[in-house]
Structure formats: C-alpha cells, structure tokens
Amino acid sequence: MQKLTFILLFTIVFFSAKATLLAQAKNSKPNIIIVFTDDQGYQDVGVFGAPSINTPNLDKMAENGIKFTDFYSASSVCSPSRAALLTGSYPNRVGVPQVLWSNLSGGLSNEETTIANMLKKQNYATACIGKWHLGDKQEYLPTSQGFDMYYGIPFSNDMSVNPKSKIAKNIVFREGMTLDSLRDNKWRAGRVPLLQQDEVIEYPVDQSRITQRYTEQALNFIKQNKNEHFFLYLAHSMPHIPLYASANFKGKSKRGLYGDAVEEIDWSVGEILKTLMEEGIDENTLVIFTSDNGPWTSRGVNGGSALPLRGQKNETFEGGFRVPMIAQWNGEIKPASVSDKVISTIDVLPTVAYLTGADLPEYKIDGKNVWPILSGKQNKKSPHKKEGFFYYKDFNLEAVRQGDWKLRIIKDDVALYNLKDDISEQINLASTYPKKVKKLKKLMLDFDEELQKNKRNQKHLRSK
The missing domain is CATH 3.30.1120.10 (Arylsulfatase, C-terminal domain)
Incomplete structure (x- = not known):
C-alpha cells in the first residue's frame, strides 16, 4: 500500500513538474507584434517632438518601454524597407533594391526566410495585416511567405489594381467599378484592391476606413490566438498619400489630414495595447512600433516632418532613413528607457530568433541580435558601431x-x-x-x- 501511494505521489509530482516546465517554456517565448507605418516622419510622434500631432498611446508606450533616437530603416522607400525588415538583410542582398509597382513581375523571393517563415517552425500563428508591397503575383503574396493570414492592400495606396488578380466570389465593387473595369488594364491611381488571403474582396477599397478595418482584424487575430504563440505584422497604409481618416478622426488634428491619419494610427496602437492587457498577455508580448522610411516632405501639408533631420524619403540624408521607434514588453523592457544606440530594422529578425529560440537562416544576413540594447537593461555598444x-x-x-x-x-x-x-x-x-x-x-x-x-x-x- 505504501509502495502504491509512493508511486502515485511520484507520478503526480513528476507530471506536475513537467506541466510546469512546459508552461514556463511556452511563456518564455513571447508573442511578437510589429506595427509598421508608411512614410511617417521622425518628428511625427509626440515623444519625438511632434508640435501639433497628438499621440497619447505611443507616448504612453514609450513611458512603459524604450524609445530609440538613432533607429534606422534599411531603405528610404517602401518595398526595400519591408524586405529588409522581414529578412534581416539589406534589401540589395535579397533582390529588392527598388519600389515594386503593381502588375509588374518581381517580388521578394519565397526562397528567402522571413520572420514569419522562421516563427512558423516554432509553431507560431502568423498574420500579415495591411500593406505588403513585396510583389502582388500569387507567388510573392504573404500567404506564400510564411503568413497563415493576409488582409490588406498589396502595395502602396496610390497605385492601381493588378488586372490579373484572383477575384473572390463575393467581391464587393464600389465607385461604379465592375469586373470588366478591374480587368481592363487601365491605370486608376488610388483605386486599389483589398485582399483577403490571395483574393480581391473589395475594389476599390474604402480607404477612409482602412486603418479601422486593419485594427479590427488585428484585434480579432490577437483574441483568437491568445492561448498560443503568435506573430502579427500590422503594416498600416497610412500616412502615405492619398491620405484618409475615418469619421471619428477626420478634421480633428491641428496638423490637418496628415495629422488625422497619424492620430488614428495612434488610436490603433492603443487598442492593441489595451487588448493585450485585457487578455492577460501583455507580459508575454513584445510590441515594436516604427516607420518604413522617412516622410514625403515635398508633399507639403500632406507630408510629414523629419525635423531636426535633413532630407526625406528616397534620400540618403538622415531624414530618409532615421525613423521613430518605440518598443514595449511589460516586465522585460525597462520602462521609460531612451537609447541612442544605432540599430536597424535588419536587427529585428535575429533579435526575434534569439527571444523565441528559432534558428537563423543558413545563409548570410546583415542584422544582429540587439536584445541587450532593446531591453534597456544593459548599456551595450551598437553592433553597427564598428562594422558600420x-x-x-x-x-x-x-x-x-x-x-x-x-x-x-x-x-x-x-x-x-x-x-x-x-x-x-x-x-x-x-x-x-x-x-x-x-x-x-x-x-x-x-x-x-x-x-x-x-x-x-x-x-x-x-x-x-
């Protein structure tokens, strides 16, 4: 009897300990959320000195996390900057040195390992919501690049639909468009499609609600996967021109429509952070906010500001490459930290690999693990200080x-x-x-x- 009791107790203790270790192992791997805006300038966040744009949620995120004053995109234009972020490599290394226009051959090769590919091997649920801009042919879309889910505009919001796009059976046509007009190969700037997975579900999309709709999709994804590991890449189409904001934000900013668009993005970030807290996963989620490149200052009131930096998007002055960056991970990143260390979007993939235990690609990448800097707990040198x-x-x-x-x-x-x-x-x-x-x-x-x-x-x- 005593022997049986001992065996029973041992079994209970053994499996309890095993369950605890498994739970700890699971919790040790963070969820990853990257919020990537389009053409948002260095100054266009409150904590970076915005004089007339209110961003209370991003400002609060900086209070709870870390702000980087010397953070760089790896390109000053859209497609290359996104290729660099997702692959951990300079865009010229992976074959995306220029902007990819809609309905042209080319894109990010699916032979590359994206953050999504890497995390899929770690059993992460993966979603890309928003602007893709790494090729709109089927072989280049997010669902061919490691993402379980895609919902968004596949390129810049000033471009035109690819007439060869795959069409959903229940597609919604707007503004007098029809299937014939979608297929007729005429360039209609700013009339862009909304894709779900690899099919066009709305044409042209109602851009006034696009930030709101992206946010709704993001919150649903978080809630659906709160008990699993997940990677959410939320790439906003704003504040790239043409500018739009929903009725709740239009006309509210002192900075005009550009400010309205940025303030709606700030609301979106706030909704995400609030949802993480409500679902009890804020202490197991790393959130990164940054922009794809500098602002389009030549567009005047419809462009952003890179002050005090010189230059704009499509230039190699600081204003084209240096962008706002804020990161938060409650309990892991030291609150109210500020770093002037040089790090870049190319460092995101290797840092995520370190945090999740994922294997790096077998071929050469350019980024480095910068978690000691990102955590705000160690005054480490930038890995780019010597290498450049x-x-x-x-x-x-x-x-x-x-x-x-x-x-x-x-x-x-x-x-x-x-x-x-x-x-x-x-x-x-x-x-x-x-x-x-x-x-x-x-x-x-x-x-x-x-x-x-x-x-x-x-x-x-x-x-x-």
Whole structure:
C-alpha cells in the first residue's frame, strides 16, 4: 500500500513538474507584434517632438518601454524597407533594391526566410495585416511567405489594381467599378484592391476606413490566438498619400489630414495595447512600433516632418532613413528607457530568433541580435558601431555611418558629417578630416564588394 501511494505521489509530482516546465517554456517565448507605418516622419510622434500631432498611446508606450533616437530603416522607400525588415538583410542582398509597382513581375523571393517563415517552425500563428508591397503575383503574396493570414492592400495606396488578380466570389465593387473595369488594364491611381488571403474582396477599397478595418482584424487575430504563440505584422497604409481618416478622426488634428491619419494610427496602437492587457498577455508580448522610411516632405501639408533631420524619403540624408521607434514588453523592457544606440530594422529578425529560440537562416544576413540594447537593461555598444550602417539608394551604396561619423558620396560630391554635433547634416567636414573620409570610403567599398558577391535571388528583380 505504501509502495502504491509512493508511486502515485511520484507520478503526480513528476507530471506536475513537467506541466510546469512546459508552461514556463511556452511563456518564455513571447508573442511578437510589429506595427509598421508608411512614410511617417521622425518628428511625427509626440515623444519625438511632434508640435501639433497628438499621440497619447505611443507616448504612453514609450513611458512603459524604450524609445530609440538613432533607429534606422534599411531603405528610404517602401518595398526595400519591408524586405529588409522581414529578412534581416539589406534589401540589395535579397533582390529588392527598388519600389515594386503593381502588375509588374518581381517580388521578394519565397526562397528567402522571413520572420514569419522562421516563427512558423516554432509553431507560431502568423498574420500579415495591411500593406505588403513585396510583389502582388500569387507567388510573392504573404500567404506564400510564411503568413497563415493576409488582409490588406498589396502595395502602396496610390497605385492601381493588378488586372490579373484572383477575384473572390463575393467581391464587393464600389465607385461604379465592375469586373470588366478591374480587368481592363487601365491605370486608376488610388483605386486599389483589398485582399483577403490571395483574393480581391473589395475594389476599390474604402480607404477612409482602412486603418479601422486593419485594427479590427488585428484585434480579432490577437483574441483568437491568445492561448498560443503568435506573430502579427500590422503594416498600416497610412500616412502615405492619398491620405484618409475615418469619421471619428477626420478634421480633428491641428496638423490637418496628415495629422488625422497619424492620430488614428495612434488610436490603433492603443487598442492593441489595451487588448493585450485585457487578455492577460501583455507580459508575454513584445510590441515594436516604427516607420518604413522617412516622410514625403515635398508633399507639403500632406507630408510629414523629419525635423531636426535633413532630407526625406528616397534620400540618403538622415531624414530618409532615421525613423521613430518605440518598443514595449511589460516586465522585460525597462520602462521609460531612451537609447541612442544605432540599430536597424535588419536587427529585428535575429533579435526575434534569439527571444523565441528559432534558428537563423543558413545563409548570410546583415542584422544582429540587439536584445541587450532593446531591453534597456544593459548599456551595450551598437553592433553597427564598428562594422558600420550602410545607406543604399536603388542599386547604389551612397553612405555609411560608423559611430558619430557619416560619409555620403554621390559621384564627385563627398560629404562628411559628425552626427553627434551636427544632426541636421549642415557642416561638411570632408576637407578637414581627409583620413576619416579615406577610412569610411574603404569601409563602403569593402562592404559593397562583399554584398555584390553574395547577393541572392536577383532573378526576382522587377522589370524596368
């Protein structure tokens, strides 16, 4: 009897301990949410100095987490910046050096390992909601790139539908459009489709409600997968032009329609953070907020602000590449942290791999695990301080940052800036520090030579 009791107690203890360890192992892997906006400038968040745009939810997120003053997208335009984020590599390495237009061949090769591919192997549920812009042919859509679910506009919201798109049986046509007009191959700027999985479900989509609808889909995904691990990539179509905001936000911002669009995105972030708390998973979820590239300042009132930085999207000045970034993970990221360490979107994939125990791709990537910096708990050096951070425009490497120094070379125009003393890139020190120019130029040449030798999937470049 005593022996039987002992065996029973041992069995109970053993399986209880095993269940506890399994629960701990499960909880040790965080959910991942990336909120990626479109053309939102460095200054266009309250905690980054926005003078007339209210972003209380993002400001609160910074209070609860960490704000980065020197965070970089790996491109100053849409498609390359997204390729870099999802693959952990400079866009030129993975065959997406330029913007991909709708209805053109080309896209991010599905031979690449995206964050979604990587986390699927860890049994994560994966969703892409919003702007994709990495190819709108079937083979390039999110459902072919590791995502279980896709809901969104497959490219920039100023483009036109691909007439070869797959059409849902219950498609909703608006604004007098028909199946014939969808198929007629006429360019209708701003009349873009809404896709669910790989089918067009609405054409043209009602963009005034697009941020709201993306948010509804995101909250549903979170609630449906709250008891599992999940990866949510929420890529807003705003505040890229044409600008839209729903009735609850239109006309409310002091910054006009651009501000309305940003304030609605801020609301969206607030809804996500509130839902995480209500579902009891905020302490097991890493949330990252950033922008794909700098603002379209040449659009005037319809563009954002990169102040005090110089430049805009499609340029290799700081205003094109340096973007706002805030991260929150309650209990894991030190609250109210601020970091000036140079990190980039290319660092997201390897950092997520570290946090989830996922395997990195077998081929070379450019990003590094920056969790010691991201957590705000350790004053680690940037992994790019010695190696440098590189600024590509289209097929050309135009600039490098190493520490506080930045060298920018366009043909015969050579400019050297000390970003610590001259954040606005106004004082060219090239003639004062010729040795520094020589050193950084060699760093650029050596890196570009390596990348050109080891770049992948160039057959997937779009037609010119």
